[in-house]
Amino acid sequence: xxxxxxxxxxxxxxxxxxxxxxxxxxxxxxxxxxxxxxxxxxxxxxxxxxxxxxxxxxxxxxxxxxxxxxxxxxxxxxxxxxxxxxxxxxxxxxxxxxxxxxxxxxxxxx
Amino acid sequence: xxxxxxxxxxxxxxxxxxxxxxxxxxxxxxxxxxxxxxxxxxxxxxxxxxxxxxxxxxxxxxxxxxxxxxxxxxxxxxxxxxxxxxxxxxxxxxxxxxxxxxxxxxxxxxx
Numbered sequence: 001x002x003x004x005x006x007x008x009x010x011x012x013x014x015x016x017x018x019x020x021x022x023x024x025x026x027x028x029x030x031x032x033x034x035x036x037x038x039x040x041x042x043x044x045x046x047x048x049x050x051x052x053x054x055x056x057x058x059x060x061x062x063x064x065x066x067x068x069x070x071x072x073x074x075x076x077x078x079x080x081x082x083x084x085x086x087x088x089x090x091x092x093x094x095x096x097x098x099x100x101x102x103x104x105x106x107x108x109x110x
Numbered sequence: 111x112x113x114x115x116x117x118x119x120x121x122x123x124x125x126x127x128x129x130x131x132x133x134x135x136x137x138x139x140x141x142x143x144x145x146x147x148x149x150x151x152x153x154x155x156x157x158x159x160x161x162x163x164x165x166x167x168x169x170x171x172x173x174x175x176x177x178x179x180x181x182x183x184x185x186x187x188x189x190x191x192x193x194x195x196x197x198x199x200x201x202x203x204x205x206x207x208x209x210x211x212x213x214x215x216x217x218x219x220x221x
Contacts, residue, residue, distance in 0.1 A: 002153065033208060043154070043199060045208040056208055090153050097142040097206055101153035 003027065004093050004102035012108045018079040021105045025072055025093030031055070032074040033099060034066055038087040049074055081109045112137060114202050116212025123219050129187040131215045133200035136181065140202040144209070145174065145185045148197045157198075158185070190219045 003026035011019055025032050034046040045058035049068035060066075063081075068074045078085060086109045092099040115134045123129045133143075144159035160167045160174040160183065167174045173186040187194055200212040 002155065004153075031206070035209075042213050043209075043211040045210070048208055058208060092209075094206070097203065098144070098156060098159065099209060100156060101146075103153045 002100040002102060004091060004100050006089075006091055006102035006105050008105060009103065010106050010108070012110065013081060014110055015081055015083060017081050017109075018077065019081065019107065021076040021078070021089050021091075021107075023074045023076070023091030023093075023102060025074070025091075026100055029093035029095050029100075030072065031094045031099075032068055032072070033092045033094070034060075034074070034076050035090045035092065035101075036087050037090060037104070043090075046076070078107070083109050085109050112210055114200060114210050114212045116200050116215060118215060119213070120216040121218070123190045123217065125190065125192060125219055125221045127190050127219075129190045129194070129217055129219070130184060131198055131200070131217075132182065132184045133202075133212050134180075134182045135202050135210075137202070137204070137210075138181070139204040140210075141205065142203045143174070143176065143183050144201050144203075145172075146199045146201065146211075148199065148214075154199060187217075190217075192219050192221055195219050 005024045007022045030051045033048045037043045046060040048056040066076045088104045090104045092101045145157045146154035147157045148154045171188045176183045197214045201209040
């Protein structure tokens with residue numbers, strides 16, 4: 001158990017819908033990272049927050065957004081969902097270089 | 111320049127054998143090189159990591175070899191066990207930045 005929690009574990013929704021994925025980092029970790037894992041793209045970095053502020057952005061679509069709250073938990077919002085958004089979404093947290101991953105949310109868009 | 115190239119894509123090893131997975135990078139600003147192990151349906155788990163100031167790091171049956179001049183690093187799993195069957199990802203980052211992952215190696219260890 002990495003100490004990083006993610007909810008929900010599974011999410012099934014329809015195209016065009018909006019969903020919110022939640023992540024609670026390990027106690028004491030200030031950074032939260034979001035990654036997308038799909039069969040054809042592998043593990044891809046989406047966005048990083050550090051102590052509530054956006055720190056780095058990867059190839060995150062404009063339909064996706066995230067935030068980190070004062071209690072350091074983070075949410076990833078995915079809107080206008082398309083079939084191609086079906087993937088595993090992981091968050092990771094860190095205090096230094098070591099990133100610890102949560103169990104992921106499996107998103108299926110039908 | 112941000113890519114990390116990983117090989118092989120898949121690996122089949124006999125129990126007790128040595129599993130070797132290789133990665134190469136281009137960006138000389140990378141200063142942290144972790145390996146992750148992922149079982150189906152689970153999140154990647156940090157296995158072992160190295161920084162470029164050392165050429166080798168060993169933790170139990172897992173060893174990272176690092177060649178700074180060649181910009182290559184590899185994971186060696188000694189005495190491979192069926193329980194090691196998983197997908198392994200190398201990664202790289204610079205100064206606490208995002209991780210750039212390799213494409214993964216599916217390891218199967220047969221008894």
